[in-house]
Amino acid sequence: MTKLSILAFILLLSAVSNAQQLITPFERDSNQTATYEQIIRWYRQLDQQYDQAKLIEIGKTDIGKPLHLFLLAADKQFASRPGRVTLLINNGIHPGEPEGIDACMMLARNLLKANKLPQNVLVAIVPVYNVGGCLNRGVSRVNQNGPESYGFRGNARNLNLNRDFIKAEAENTRAFQSMFQWLKPQVFIDNHTSDGADYQHVLTYFATQKDKLHPLVSGYMVQSFQPALDKQLTAKGFPSAPYVNHAGDTPESGLIGYNDSPRYSTGYAALFNCFGFTLETHMWKPFPARVKASYVFDEEVMWLCDREAKTILTNRQRADEAVRQQKTFPLSYKLDRSKTDSVTFLGYAAAYKPSEVSGLKRLYYDRTKPFMKRVPYWNTFAVEAQVDKPRTYVISQGWTEIVGELKRNGVTLTPLAKDTLIKVAAYYITDFRTPQRPYEGHYPHSGVNVRTDTQTIQFYKGDFLVPTTQVANRYIVETLEPQGVDSFFAWNFFDSILDQKEYFSNYIFEDTAADLLKQNPILRKQLDEKRAIDKAFAENANAQLEFIYKQTPYYEKTHNRYPVYRIN
Template identity: 65%
Template sequence: MIRSIALFLCLLTVSASAQKIRYELSQGKETATYAEIIAFYQQLDRQYEEATLIEVGPTDAGKPLHLFLLDPDRQFTPTADKVTLLINNGIHPGEPEGIDATMLWVRDMLNRKTLPSNVLLAIVPVYNIGGCLNRGVSRVNQNGPLEYGFRGNARNYDLNRDFIKTDTEDARTWQTMFQTYKPHVLIDNHTSNGADYQHIMTYFATLKDKLHPAVSGYMAQTLQPELDKALTAKGFEPVPYVNNFSDTPESGFPAFNDSPRYSSGYAALFNCIGFVVELHMWKDYPSRVRGTLAFMEEALRIVSRDATLLIRNKQNADEAVSKQTEFPLTYKLDRTKSKLITFNGYEAKYKPSDVSSLKRLYYDRSAPFTKQIPYQNSYVPDVTVRKPKAYVIPQGWTAIIDRLKRNGAQLRPLSADSLMTVQAYYIEDAKTTQRPFEGHYVHSNVVVRKESLPIQFYKGDYVVSTDQPANRYVVETLEPQGIDSFFAWNFFDSILGQKEHFSAYIFEDTAAELLKNDPALRKKLEERRATDTAFANDANAQLEFVYRHSTYYEKTHNRYPVYRLER
């Protein structure tokens, strides 16, 4: 009996010790390692029936992505009467306060039995596993912890640029998880960079002008104001994410334009409210952890209180998007609209550099100030498109088809070969980056021309209807002018390369015969020569002109292979 009691006390001591995390044991100087993070959640899984830790899929690091689910009813699946709150940690593991704050948070909620009954809480303990394993001190502008992970994943991708293109196993698995649990609210925990100021807490929400009004109205008029008030009461007066890298943020700044490549921009495509929480990098680490914890606590409180409203808002938005006809593809800042916000900063000053002896910037913490500064938070559509009845995609474009399916889009394969009259885009012009960005030479400012054509499609090609809740994802990725469209991310670059051409010494005779038999073409050529001196003096250019206006010129050159079915 004595031996049994001793063993029980030993196990109890081990269990209690395992509840303490590295952050606490180091008095706030250190952050958990990957192994410690997973072991911690595995222990909570074993200890509490209201919690479960699951593997949702592979990552580039060769280790599975984990999801920790909290549900007092022990169902751990989305239900009609529960709001789903998704917490994403460690997308940039060098910004680890979310990792540690969430561990403290869930442990205490489970110990105290304070989980709300109407919320399914889904937590990614650490998203970027490869970056978490790559521990070091790479963030030179950050005040602690002593060691932390790296921004890039196992293949050096920034996962917060990969939510549309999904080059990584990490992003593909994350999308599958997101579409399975369909969260109403997303919190993505980060650390800021940029200027110095007094605020510990900054954050940005999904741009209100991008969300459907059924969702954005509640977010902008209720959720954010109440969050800000509660955070201020807890000593973390927030300010919008300081999207200003000039010397003086007090001159004002705009809201961050979170396109769908980012977590909150991706979430907005599915009528999910997104928050990117950015604690100030130069505040001490315990303050950053406490601030992140406060944000999650208050968000959960309000989300639980308004669960019925959040669920209804998302349902209404999903239904409305199914019927929506006009879709913005790009947005621009409305500089005519601005509001004043309270900004607690430090005076920006200059002094000689000890490195270069030239003038350098510094922020004088002995000279704090409070000012009302302009904040621009209104964006308006720049390029807008009217949706077709459906898109038709040849089955060979498997990378596109796989992404659509993974994101919940409904696709119907053709049951037989079909000749259809469709609208086809031709890419007339685009600007392309000179250096790769996240592995891609990104296209922007895309100019298209539309033609109505009969196209032969085949059994197994796909029709994507535009009467579904995933409409925004479908339209914004398939329309080539979208800022984060699949065309922008180079998935269709093979169409930009000409596959056939002519040998001039042979085509000379063919071109002459074409002009002889086609007076209209001859007239076009002569008109071009009359108005373009360089063209008139360039024999090869004139042959190219005739070739491009002939039946020999390949029909698929620059023709975008996603077609619009208008009726």
């Protein structure tokens, strides 16, 4: 994109906005992005001026200010309805990446001014999601080419909101989830800015990982929607490439698809058969070019949704019904390097030279040596772990946080009408790994192993049954099964079950243990066998007492017992 065409774009937008005296800070000065106050004031003005626009507050944020949603509807009906696609566009999840904020302000105004709203699409725009980060303005992105100042990645609690879509610690996220379940969008865009390698593309993006979507949605997205979108982007001067997640030192080594698990916005949306795009404009490109790229991307997705509304809605309806009936659900995925594709990439030659800082070899890109070539692309992910769903899950009412999460995400829960003994399959956590340092305020578990024990457990009036005949089945299974990569167990919601509450006193239990071994030859044999194969165990008196203790009725059944039960 040439400087001349970018200038023409800005002048065109200015001419439109001058006609109605609504000019964005970006249009006044192309090295500026709007502040929070300017953003909300802008959308209020559009709401007041046009009947086809509506600005609403959808909940709280961690900074104490409301989270807003701006709706555009040609028929002035500001809710999801049959026959119309809902396109949700999210801006400012990382406010230091503000292009989408400015682009959507102009896009909304221009659609309203021209009275050219899509007839088959409800356009839902989150003006700025991370309000706390937006208010915390500065220059924290050291290599970014404009604007002059911008918001910060962390929110008011220093959370990265694009890692919060399952644990939902932020008020922002809880508001977003409620909004998402109300809107039930079929298509989603999350506007971002990328860093990393240098290349010619202003615009890269990744779509929802195709192997995680229901085939009815995934097949259409990959075979029809994306090719049409890429064609339009190229025609508008923004040839795209997959998000530049490269396999080696440089993009020429090949690109790897993004494994967007449910903690991320597009991964969360995929749990509900909504396909999405994370747009990544390149931070080294001039800010005006990045804003224009965001404008073009969002606009082209919108018009494709309008044109393809019937197909999008039909695929979604069929996928939702299939998920109700689906029996087996993946819990984790791994990259399949045996499946290789290739994509056209517009890059710069990479080379190495001595660093002026360290004197050691450093990488650089030579912009005088652009190239266009096909590079490998690995974007197939195989199921690593999966599980058959039960007929129903059972969870105690005491886990109020989990119950709240489920309800907010559209899950139907049925409370028990009376105290009831229920035969269930109970998991016991047998192994897991936990990092030494926190990640987003948690120590997420991975490598979880379980064993299953059939037990009859007393449940009480008000405890909950969670049937698995729901559209939300993927969310239910992937959060409630402890081996899920972003399960509630992985995010430490159930860590209290890992604590043993009762113990024994060695010097007293010695006599009890001796009696138990006399009375139970099988236990004696098990102890002898373990001592024979485990030298450390054989030399540890306390470990041997604990081994015996855990085979007795004194040892609490609830230790390491996962408190979400399965009725198979």
